[in-house]
Amino acid sequence: MNVVLKNDLLLRALLREPTPRRPIWLMRQAGRYLPEYRATRARAGGFLQMCTNPEIACEITLQPVDRFPLDAAILFSDILTIPHAMNLGLEFEAGEGPRFERPVRSAADIDKLGVPDPGRELKYVIDAVSLVRRELGGRVPLIGFAGSPWTVATYMVEGGGSKTFGVIKRMMYEAPRDLHRLLEVLAKSTIQYLNAQIAAGAQAVMLFDTWGGVLTPAQYEEFSLRYMAEVIDALTRQADGRRVPNIVFTKGGGAWLKKIAAIGCDCLGVDWTTDLATAQLAVDGRVALQGNLDPAALFATPEVLRAETLRVLASYGDGPGHVFNLGHGITPDVDPERVALLVATVQSHRLVPA
Numbered sequence: 001m002n003v004v005l006k007n008d009l010l011l012r013a014l015l016r017e018p019t020p021r022r023p024i025w026l027m028r029q030a031g032r033y034l035p036e037y038r039a040t041r042a043r044a045g046g047f048l049q050m051c052t053n054p055e056i057a058c059e060i061t062l063q064p065v066d067r068f069p070l071d072a073a074i075l076f077s078d079i080l081t082i083p084h085a086m087n088l089g090l091e092f093e094a095g096e097g098p099r100f101e102r103p104v105r106s107a108a109d110i111d112k113l114g115v116p117d118p119g120r121e122l123k124y125v126i127d128a129v130s131l132v133r134r135e136l137g138g139r140v141p142l143i144g145f146a147g148s149p150w151t152v153a154t155y156m157v158e159g160g161g162s163k164t165f166g167v168i169k170r171m172m173y174e175a176p177r178d179l180h181r182l183l184e185v186l187a188k189s190t191i192q193y194l195n196a197q198i199a200a201g202a203q204a205v206m207l208f209d210t211w212g213g214v215l216t217p218a219q220y221e222e223f224s225l226r227y228m229a230e231v232i233d234a235l236t237r238q239a240d241g242r243r244v245p246n247i248v249f250t251k252g253g254g255a256w257l258k259k260i261a262a263i264g265c266d267c268l269g270v271d272w273t274t275d276l277a278t279a280q281l282a283v284d285g286r287v288a289l290q291g292n293l294d295p296a297a298l299f300a301t302p303e304v305l306r307a308e309t310l311r312v313l314a315s316y317g318d319g320p321g322h323v324f325n326l327g328h329g330i331t332p333d334v335d336p337e338r339v340a341l342l343v344a345t346v347q348s349h350r351l352v353p354a
Helices: 009-014 035-044 047-051 054-067 081-085 107-111 123-136 149-158 166-174 176-200 217-234 254-261 276-283 295-299 302-316 336-347
Strands: 090-093 097-100 142-147 204-209 246-250 267-269 288-293 322-326
Touching (some): 009 204, 035 047, 035 054, 107 176, 142 149, 149 166, 166 176, 204 217, 217 246, 246 254, 276 288, 276 302, 302 322, 302 336
């Protein structure tokens, strides 16, 4: 574990320390847009099989880092590993996304849930973290992650993905105490899970609150932000002799950046609907910012992609505390050559010292 980290730009930027250029990594950087990923998936037989095999998860985690000079690796896994460990019958249907055979829709269902032991039910993830950290050899930091309690709960209650979130919103209105009990179990599970990832070698961690933006402002504070604050407050802060930064990302949460920054996180992910200059004013220098190129810009001509990338860089300015990323995950139909151009554009942009 004590291998010297050759590139620590990400960790420095997350803590708002000066860097000579912006670090860059991409949400879903290990994924279906890469031909090597598709080949691995064909060999492995399915998404869940890849997630639960540490050697394959390690291979996929390293694929984008081997192909592009990215400044971080993010563990190949899924935000639904915790409910998978709760024995809810998770399956990934081709073209349909995740489905739970046994969704959680009553007080009795919640009573049956326990906090999974990361060293047993989630050992495959922790083993993958250790393996990736070893195989990286200090090239770049490794990011671990989990879904936010609210986001994971939406899948557990809906039984899969949803466009309206009608089932969980009905629970929210009709049985809020039950929903709070579910979120409390998930918060405790997420704390143990992320701390186990840190102990195994993750050098930064991220909370993906993909569906926080479907809530009203008051609901967001009560059912999402409250539990992310609980997780952030209990995370391990030091490992291998240095700080372990954390990132919180609520898709569609631009109006709440000030409140999110107040929970004690180190960095906020910002989606493409909020300008970074506006986000900086909202957080008033309290946290770093991550983002926020529109993922669809990767379909643009090289000239337009370069211009859009430089626009995002200019919107933040030259001050410390910016990690370049997309405003959400990369999509499967992106040409890897566009990713190469994006990375090169960001890394050739030198910062002017204050």
